[in-house]
Each structure stands twice: as C-alpha cells, then as structure tokens.
Amino acid sequence: MRLGKAPSSKHKTTKFLFVCVSILGAFLIVDLLWASSSSSSSSSAYRSIASNWPRQGSQTFVVPKGTGKQDKKDGVHERVLSATFADLPGPQLKWEKMAPAPVPRLDGAAIQIKDLLYVFAGYGTINDVHSHVDIYNFMDNTWGGRFDMPKEMAHSHLGMVTDGRYIYVVTGQYGPQCRGPTAHTFVLDTETKQWRDMPPLPVPRYAPATQLWRGRLHVMGGSKENRHTPALEHWSIAVKDGKALEKEWQTEIPIPRGGPHRACVVVNDRLYVIGGQEGDFMAKPGSPIFKCSRRNEVVYDDVYMLDDDMKWKVLPPMPKPDSHIEFAWVIVNNSIVIVGGTTDKHPVTKKMTLVGEILKFQLDTQKWSVVGKLPYRVKTTLVGFWNGMLYFTSGQRDKGPYDPTPRKVIGEMWRTKLSL
Structure with missing residues (x-):
C-alpha cells in the first residue's frame, strides 16, 4: 500500500517545486524590467537637469x-x-610678477589717480582687518606712502570713487568676521592726505555700487544691515571739490536688482552696473565674534545702464555670472575690462568657483568677449591700467589649475601688456 503511493507523492513534490521556481523566476524578471525602466527614467531626468546648466549660446x-x-x-x-x-x-597672456603689496588684502578697495594706485583697507585674515592705505607708483613700480584711515571708517565692503583728486568713501563693514556695517562717509584729499566727514548714508550698506555722475555721488544696492538681504535703494548727493553741497541724501530710482560686489562704471556720460550677487555670508546668531556663517548666494550676469531719462536699461549679459568685481575693472579704448571674480557655485560640490578670465565689454557694439587669462583665478582683486599695461594686486586666489575654489589671501602684484 505504501509502496504504491510513493511515486504519486514524489510527483506532487516535484510539481510543487517547479511551480515555486517558476513564480520566483517571474518575480525576478519583473523586478529586472522595473529596475531597467527606473534607471532609464532617472538617467533621463538627470540629463534633463544637466541640460539646463549651460547658458544660452555657451x-x-x-x-x-x-x-x-x-x-x-x-x-x-x-x-x-x-x-x-x-x-x-581665451588667449594666454604673458604675465610679469611685480613687487608685492606690503600686506595681503581681501575685500579691500582701490582707486587709480594718474600714475598712482591707492589701495585701502581689507581683510588680512578673517580675524584681522587693515585700517590704512598703501600706494603703488606705476612710474617706478614701487610701494610706499602708507598712511592711516579714520578710526570710524569701514574696513571692507566699501563704496568708493574719485573725481581725480578727491576720493569719496561710503559705508561698508566695520571690523573682522561678519560684523555690522557703518553709515559713515568720508572724503580724502589725495594731495594733502587729509580726511573730511561727509553726511552719513541714510542707512548702512555692504558693498554698494558707487559712482560720481553729473555732479552727484550715487550709491546703489549692496546688502542690507544683516549682510545677506539685497538692497534696492538708490541715493545721491551733490558734491564738488571734496565737499557735499547738500545736507541730506536724495532718493533716486531704485536699482532693478539689489545686491553687493558689482562693478559700477561711468563712461561716455552713462552709468553702468555690472554683475554682482544676491545674498552673502551672515554673522552666526549669538556668536560673540560675529563668526561668518555660509548662506545661499546667487551670482548673476546682469548689466544695467542709467540713461538720460533716469530710467534703467537692460544691456547684453556677461559671458558668465560674475561677482566680487567692484574694484576689478578699468576703461581701455572705449571698453570696460573686468578682471577675475566669482561665478556660480559648483553644481556638485557647492563650493565657490573663482573666475580666471579677463572680460571685455565693447561700449559701441555692446558685445562681450574674453580677451585673456589670468595667471590664476582670483576674486576681489584690485586693478589699474598704465602705459598699455594691465595690473592687478591682492584678493583671494584659487587652489590650483584644476581646483577653482578659494585658497589664500594674496598681496601679489602682476602686470601684462593689454592691447585692445
């Protein structure tokens, strides 16, 4: 009896195992097909995002x-x-290393008057700021003539412009790390090295766009008192021979887009505001030393021009977003030349990316081009132009040819022949 049932039991067991294996195989095939579809979908989504990275025409x-x-x-x-x-x-240029600045500087300021480059303030390190002026002489390529700034004057993120003798200094950050701004405004007589007070700005600002235009000192944008929020306000005050002709600042048409670290240029009786960013480092809440804390920043390529009707016009954008260029420009043969800066953060590492190109905006054609490469990428560099030579000094350079992130604050001075 038992021997007669054994084959039937064995047949059922074999059939059961075959069904289980078949079901398991079916599941594996379905899972494989689903994974392949998901991978293809993810890859497609990645390509879609990546395709949005390049700017039009880039x-x-x-x-x-x-x-x-x-x-x-x-x-x-x-x-x-x-x-x-x-x-x-862009073309590779031949660079010559000159005598370095007496101190390294980050977020300093510079004004050229004839054959002299006046270099102001800036960070030495994040915990140390400068409160003096150094002068570079293009005639003999030497540094000298150091003198102090007023004790109440800001140490970085300054607004600054000259009429050829007097240098107007507006607002900025007072102290190291991410301390608060001051509304104090000063004027320097470069012939006597004497300082005077000017009417303070209505409210403090960080790194506002600053220029002299049609007899008035214009101050626009920058960051608000928290160092991060973009400001749109635009003020002006009448000035002449280093003196304010009015007691208060006048409200002007707001700038279309706020933010700090822009080039602001007056040429051919037009006022241009170029590049810049929205957002910046802020003081860490509760920090007794106002320790800098990273915040989101958006760098842009915007170019605006203020015309005869006191209305802003939008001009062709820069070849790439560029910020930290407030004193990194010169005018050469009806062109605005901009040196270095920072662009959008790296899409993968999210680290700051420095700029190593020299950009030119041809004023008559309103076209941008790359006219040369720097010896390394650098931001907040200070630029001058003398006898056909382009000079730059100070700022913060990259970590090397393959790493565009910021490394050390420098005081180096370089020059190259620039023919436009």
Missing part, C-alpha cells in the same frame, strides 16, 4: 575632478560641466 567643457596626474593614476572619471562653471576659452 559651450561645454570637460573639467577634471582632481589634478591631471591624479586622474590618470586613480582612474577618476572626468566630469562634463557647462561654461558657467568652467573657464571660458
């Missing part, structure tokens, strides 16, 4: 993740980034 470049040698040794894959995050193509 080129795409392959940027190594590390140094070239390290890539070959470790087999690190290369990464494709848009021109916004990579160096734009």
